[in-house]
Amino acid sequence: MTADSILSQLTEGTVLEGPHWTEAVRVLTAKARGARIEVQAVGILSKRLWTKLLKLEDFEKTIKLTQAGKLAALDGNPAHFRLAAEAHRIRLAFQYDPHFAVSVSQVDPLPHQIDAVYTHLLTQPRIRFLIADDPGAGKTIMAGLSIKELKFRGLIERILIITPANLTDQWRRELHDKFGETFTVINRATVSAAYGRNIWEDSTQCITSVDFVARQDDILNMIRDVHWDLCIVDEAHKMAAYRYGTKVNKTQRYELGEFLRDHTDHFLFLTATPHKGDPENFALLLQLLDQDLYVNGQILAEASARDENRIMVRRLKEDMKKFDGSPCFPPRHVQSLSYKLSPEELRLYDAVTEYVQHNFQRAEAAENRNVGLALTVLQRRLASSLAAIRRSLERRCKRLKELQKLGKLKQEYGELPDDLDDLTESDRWKFEDDLVERLTMAENMAELEAEIEDLERLVQLARQTEKNATETKFEELRSVVSNHISGRNERLLVFTEHKDTLDFLVKKLTNLGFYCCTIHGGMSLEKRIDAEREFYERKPSILVATEAAGEGINLQFCSLMVNYDIPWNPNRLEQRNGSHSPLQAGTGGDDLEHRRPEHP
Numbered sequence: 001m002t003a004d005s006i007l008s009q010l011t012e013g014t015v016l017e018g019p020h021w022t023e024a025v026r027v028l029t030a031k032a033r034g035a036r037i038e039v040q041a042v043g044i045l046s047k048r049l050w051t052k053l054l055k056l057e058d059f060e061k062t063i064k065l066t067q068a069g070k071l072a073a074l075d076g077n078p079a080h081f082r083l084a085a086e087a088h089r090i091r092l093a094f095q096y097d098p099h100f101a102v103s104v105s106q107v108d109p110l111p112h113q114i115d116a117v118y119t120h121l122l123t124q125p126r127i128r129f130l131i132a133d134d135p136g137a138g139k140t141i142m143a144g145l146s147i148k149e150l151k152f153r154g155l156i157e158r159i160l161i162i163t164p165a166n167l168t169d170q171w172r173r174e175l176h177d178k179f180g181e182t183f184t185v186i187n188r189a190t191v192s193a194a195y196g197r198n199i200w201e202d203s204t205q206c207i208t209s210v211d212f213v214a215r216q217d218d219i220l221n222m223i224r225d226v227h228w229d230l231c232i233v234d235e236a237h238k239m240a241a242y243r244y245g246t247k248v249n250k251t252q253r254y255e256l257g258e259f260l261r262d263h264t265d266h267f268l269f270l271t272a273t274p275h276k277g278d279p280e281n282f283a284l285l286l287q288l289l290d291q292d293l294y295v296n297g298q299i300l301a302e303a304s305a306r307d308e309n310r311i312m313v314r315r316l317k318e319d320m321k322k323f324d325g326s327p328c329f330p331p332r333h334v335q336s337l338s339y340k341l342s343p344e345e346l347r348l349y350d351a352v353t354e355y356v357q358h359n360f361q362r363a364e365a366a367e368n369r370n371v372g373l374a375l376t377v378l379q380r381r382l383a384s385s386l387a388a389i390r391r392s393l394e395r396r397c398k399r400l401k402e403l404q405k406l407g408k409l410k411q412e413y414g415e416l417p418d419d420l421d422d423l424t425e426s427d428r429w430k431f432e433d434d435l436v437e438r439l440t441m442a443e444n445m446a447e448l449e450a451e452i453e454d455l456e457r458l459v460q461l462a463r464q465t466e467k468n469a470t471e472t473k474f475e476e477l478r479s480v481v482s483n484h485i486s487g488r489n490e491r492l493l494v495f496t497e498h499k500d501t502l503d504f505l506v507k508k509l510t511n512l513g514f515y516c517c518t519i520h521g522g523m524s525l526e527k528r529i530d531a532e533r534e535f536y537e538r539k540p541s542i543l544v545a546t547e548a549a550g551e552g553i554n555l556q557f558c559s560l561m562v563n564y565d566i567p568w569n570p571n572r573l574e575q576r577n578g579s580h581s582p583l584q585a586g587t588g589g590d591d592l593e594h595r596r597p598e599h600p
Helices: 002-009 056-061 077-094 111-121 140-153 165-179 188-193 208-212 216-223 254-262 278-287 296-306 341-363 369-383 386-406 426-438 443-467 472-484 501-512 525-537 570-580
Strands: 014-017 025-033 036-043 048-057 064-066 126-131 159-163 185-186 205-209 229-234 241-244 245-251 264-270 332-337 491-495 516-519 541-545 561-563 590-595
Touching: 002 025, 002 036, 002 056, 036 056, 048 056, 056 064, 056 188, 056 241, 077 140, 077 472, 111 126, 111 140, 140 165, 140 229, 140 264, 159 208, 159 254, 165 185, 165 208, 165 525, 185 188, 205 208, 208 216, 208 254, 229 245, 245 341, 254 264, 254 426, 278 296, 278 426, 341 369, 341 386, 369 386, 369 501, 472 491, 472 501, 472 541, 501 516, 516 525, 525 541, 561 570
Parallel strands: 126 264, 159 205, 159 229, 185 205, 229 264, 332 590, 491 541, 491 561, 516 541, 561 590
Antiparallel strands: 014 025, 014 064, 025 036, 036 048, 241 245
16 A cells, blocks of 8 residues: 555545544544655544654554545444443433433432422522422432433533531432432541542542531632532531621631532522521521522511512421322321429429529629520520439539639630531530530639539439439330330330430330430441431330431331420421421321420
């Protein structure tokens, strides 16, 4: 084969394949260079420009030519061709199947989930939206369907999911198992393993903790270099800011939300408790989605009153129906059980209350918010259990004695968080313990010594009451357990706010012969999941849990619940209820017991 005959075939547009290129290339020019031929070509896929000086024998032995305008030989692998055709069909399938993501996912979505995704989200050219359905409504499923549909349409590639720390692995598992989507969990370990590289740029689908990014400057600086196509924030109400007159106090989480607002195309918020009873706080949350839509709480309230809030949807459990019109959730049957304290319990209650009120009035007069909050926490523990108040008094008395030995009076805590619910449960416990144990209104050593004497008297009274008196509140719980669990193949979920009360309940119920599991904020996610599985596999059984069981744990197989003490924030109470509200499966309604002490 001569150079002239080869050049006659290398016309513009001729396709070449061979070991000299990493892909098939299309010829731009071909010129003789002595005994060789210089070929300039462009990669068909990469559009990369290639310039090669080739020998004549290369065209005879290793290079395959397909001249422009001619069909390639139909001698390829038919199985590969079928797969390629199927991939192309799937890429275009969303144009013919309006619910294509449902067809290719391992979920059976409910009507309210389909409505949220296909009516509210996908109809927007740029998604900036808050889904605020009741707990247990399946917001993870809505997020997964949205991801699949947007990817099928070729609208997103880089996805970031922000969650509380204890939910990152749950999101990763659910998106993989239900939607076939593989996400990388970004934490300190993965960042350290990618030393010298920006892992946010390397990974197109990331899940991370809100505090991991918001509270570490080095991580925040790394993420600044990346633009996201879609960002999803779970428990979005934790991105909180508070308005005081003309001043706005922004948490680090809120500042992260402001940054993401400007570095992502589509922004989706998920939360079951968006409103904390503060219209300004709610308006500031929505400003993370649209900075100019609701500039204050009044404008937002007017829009909501006219049902004109176009960036949010909220459906209650009572309104959620299946395709056949039947309710998704069975009705709640709520019963508040009141009781009277025994004379011994009442004596302790009055004594602690008098101590709290006396010191609280002093703190209020001195405008000492820290001490006031510490005494409020002490009063809450008094209402929880004898064990909780006894151990709190013991720890406070011990810490004040240590201060007395050191000759110290004041122990400044620093700035209080705007909302304790923004803390994780373990952090909140530590914060409350520090407040209760070390802050005092004593102005001199004589006052400190007098307060220590008061505490010693209260500790002694609490120990005597716990030892000699029957705890009325627990006896009421035992009657509930006897009526609903004893001799039946049932499960019971008991919620409390305090770790001391949890330990007390587990010990007492175990001594009565009941099988008990626990979930609390000091446990890792893996241990919580193990406890959830253990609770599911054992019947009858009792799960004693704190607020940690209301986030990321699915207890919807349990239909009986006791609130042993009521959180002061109604949003947290709703999170509890949402974690266990069972989807209706042919069973009748079940009792939901709310426990509340009757204060004389």
